[in-house]
Amino acid sequence: MEANSGILDKAANQVRQHFEKNVPATLYFHDLHHTLQVVDASSQMAAAMHLPEEDRLALLLAAWFHDAGYSTQYEGHEEYSVEIACKFCREQGLAEALIAKMSSCILATSMPQSPANPIEQIICDADMAHLGSAHYPEESKLLRKEINTVFNKDISKKAWRRTNIRFLQEHRYFTEYARTHFEPVKQAHLKALLDKEAAAKGETVETPVGTIEDVPALEPTSTEKEKKPVDKASQSRTDRGIATMFRIMSENHVSLSQMADSKANIMISVNTIVLSILVSVLLGKLQYYPQFILPTAILALVCLTAVIFAIRATRPTITGGVFTEEDIRQKKANLLFFGNFFKMELKEYEWGMKEMMNDSEYLYDSMIKDIYYLGKVLARKYYYLRISYNVFMYGLVVAVLSFAIASFIGMK
Known part of the structure; x- marks a missing residue:
C-alpha cells in the first residue's frame, strides 16, 4: 500500500x-x-x-x-x-x-x-x-x-x-x-x-x-445534420484505439520475450561456469576421492540438462521465408512476420504489403495472427525455461545432499 x-x-x-x-x-x-x-x-x-x-x-x-x-x-x-x-x-x-x-x-x-x-x-x-x-x-x-x-x-x-x-x-x-x-x-x-x-x-x-x-x-x-463527419470522427477514434491496443500488446509480448531470453542467458551462464569448474578442478581429483564420483556425476547431469532446456528456450525456429501470390489472394500469408518473406524479392514483398494494406480485414487478421503466434512462441520459451529452472533448483539440492553424504562416508 x-x-x-x-x-x-x-x-x-x-x-x-x-x-x-x-x-x-x-x-x-x-x-x-x-x-x-x-x-x-x-x-x-x-x-x-x-x-x-x-x-x-x-x-x-x-x-x-x-x-x-x-x-x-x-x-x-x-x-x-x-x-x-x-x-x-x-x-x-x-x-x-x-x-x-x-x-x-x-x-x-x-x-x-x-x-x-x-x-x-x-x-x-x-x-x-x-x-x-x-x-x-x-x-x-x-x-x-x-x-x-x-x-x-x-x-x-x-x-x-x-x-x-x-x-x-x-x-x-x-x-x-x-x-x-x-x-x-x-x-x-x-x-x-x-x-x-x-x-x-x-x-x-x-x-x-x-x-x-x-x-x-x-x-x-x-x-445534427452534419452526422456523417461525426460518425467518421468516431470511427477514426475507434481505429486509433485499435491501433494503440495492437501496439501495446506487441510491446508487451516483445518485453516478455526479452525477459525470457535474459533469464535463459542467466541459466546458461551459471551452469556453464559450474560445468567448467567440475571439469577443471574435480575431475582430476576423483581418483583420490572416489566417494565424490556419484555426486559429481549428478551435478554435471543437472547442469547439462538445465543448459539444454535454457538453450531450447532461446533457439529460434527457421521458417520458409517465402510466400506465393495465391497465399496473398487467399489471405493466408502474414507479411508482418519477417520469417514469411525474408527470401522474397523487394518487388514481390511491396506488392503483397500493398494488397494487405488495401484490405482492412486482411490487415487486422494479420495483426491478430502476429499477436497469436508471438504468444505461442512466448509459451514455448517459458515452458522450457520453467523446466530449466526446476531442474537446476531441485537438482542442485540433490547434488549438494549427495556431496554431504559422500563427505560423511569419506570421514568414516
Missing part, C-alpha cells in the same frame, strides 16, 4: 509538471483542475466499490495521465496519454499487466465512451462527474471557450445550449455510485437548460427531473 502511495505521489508530481510545461494555456476546461477532479472522483468511487489494490492503482494512474496527451494533440489525445503514462510506469518498474490495465482505462475515456470492466466504468464516470456537480454551468462555459479558441470557432450561446441538452439527454453513467450521486444533479442541470430553451421559444416545457425518456426532442440543428 505504501509503495503504491509513493508511485501515485510521483505520478501526481510528473503530471503537474507536464501540465505546467507542455499543455497549452488555451485548454480552459481540460486543464490540471479537471484532472484533479477526475482523480478525486475516481478515488471516491474506488473506495466505495472496494476495489482490489492493483485495480485501484491502475485506475488512479489512468486518472492522473488520462489528459496528458493534450500536450501533443487535441482530438485523439488518448493514445498519446497512454504513451506518456506507459513510459512513466515502466520507469517505475511496474508490471506489464498493470500497465495494460491502466492503458485500457485511458482509452475507454475516448468518445463515445465504451468501458469493458468496472475500473473502466469508474474512470468514464469520473471523467463526466462535472455533469453532476454544482459547478457544471461554469465548467460548460470553460469548455465552450476552449473549443472556440482551439478550433477558431464562434459557437453561439443558443447553439451551445442545444448541444449541451442533446449531450445530457444521451449521456448515461455506468456505475451505481455515479447514478446515485451524480445523476440527480445532472438531471437538474438538464431541466434548467430545457427551461431556458423553452423560454427562448416562448413555450412552456414540463420535465420531471428524474427522467430523460420523457424529455421532448429538440428540432434538428445544423450540427
Whole structure:
C-alpha cells in the first residue's frame, strides 16, 4: 500500500509538471483542475466499490495521465496519454499487466465512451462527474471557450445550449455510485437548460427531473445534420484505439520475450561456469576421492540438462521465408512476420504489403495472427525455461545432499 502511495505521489508530481510545461494555456476546461477532479472522483468511487489494490492503482494512474496527451494533440489525445503514462510506469518498474490495465482505462475515456470492466466504468464516470456537480454551468462555459479558441470557432450561446441538452439527454453513467450521486444533479442541470430553451421559444416545457425518456426532442440543428463527419470522427477514434491496443500488446509480448531470453542467458551462464569448474578442478581429483564420483556425476547431469532446456528456450525456429501470390489472394500469408518473406524479392514483398494494406480485414487478421503466434512462441520459451529452472533448483539440492553424504562416508 505504501509503495503504491509513493508511485501515485510521483505520478501526481510528473503530471503537474507536464501540465505546467507542455499543455497549452488555451485548454480552459481540460486543464490540471479537471484532472484533479477526475482523480478525486475516481478515488471516491474506488473506495466505495472496494476495489482490489492493483485495480485501484491502475485506475488512479489512468486518472492522473488520462489528459496528458493534450500536450501533443487535441482530438485523439488518448493514445498519446497512454504513451506518456506507459513510459512513466515502466520507469517505475511496474508490471506489464498493470500497465495494460491502466492503458485500457485511458482509452475507454475516448468518445463515445465504451468501458469493458468496472475500473473502466469508474474512470468514464469520473471523467463526466462535472455533469453532476454544482459547478457544471461554469465548467460548460470553460469548455465552450476552449473549443472556440482551439478550433477558431464562434459557437453561439443558443447553439451551445442545444448541444449541451442533446449531450445530457444521451449521456448515461455506468456505475451505481455515479447514478446515485451524480445523476440527480445532472438531471437538474438538464431541466434548467430545457427551461431556458423553452423560454427562448416562448413555450412552456414540463420535465420531471428524474427522467430523460420523457424529455421532448429538440428540432434538428445544423450540427445534427452534419452526422456523417461525426460518425467518421468516431470511427477514426475507434481505429486509433485499435491501433494503440495492437501496439501495446506487441510491446508487451516483445518485453516478455526479452525477459525470457535474459533469464535463459542467466541459466546458461551459471551452469556453464559450474560445468567448467567440475571439469577443471574435480575431475582430476576423483581418483583420490572416489566417494565424490556419484555426486559429481549428478551435478554435471543437472547442469547439462538445465543448459539444454535454457538453450531450447532461446533457439529460434527457421521458417520458409517465402510466400506465393495465391497465399496473398487467399489471405493466408502474414507479411508482418519477417520469417514469411525474408527470401522474397523487394518487388514481390511491396506488392503483397500493398494488397494487405488495401484490405482492412486482411490487415487486422494479420495483426491478430502476429499477436497469436508471438504468444505461442512466448509459451514455448517459458515452458522450457520453467523446466530449466526446476531442474537446476531441485537438482542442485540433490547434488549438494549427495556431496554431504559422500563427505560423511569419506570421514568414516
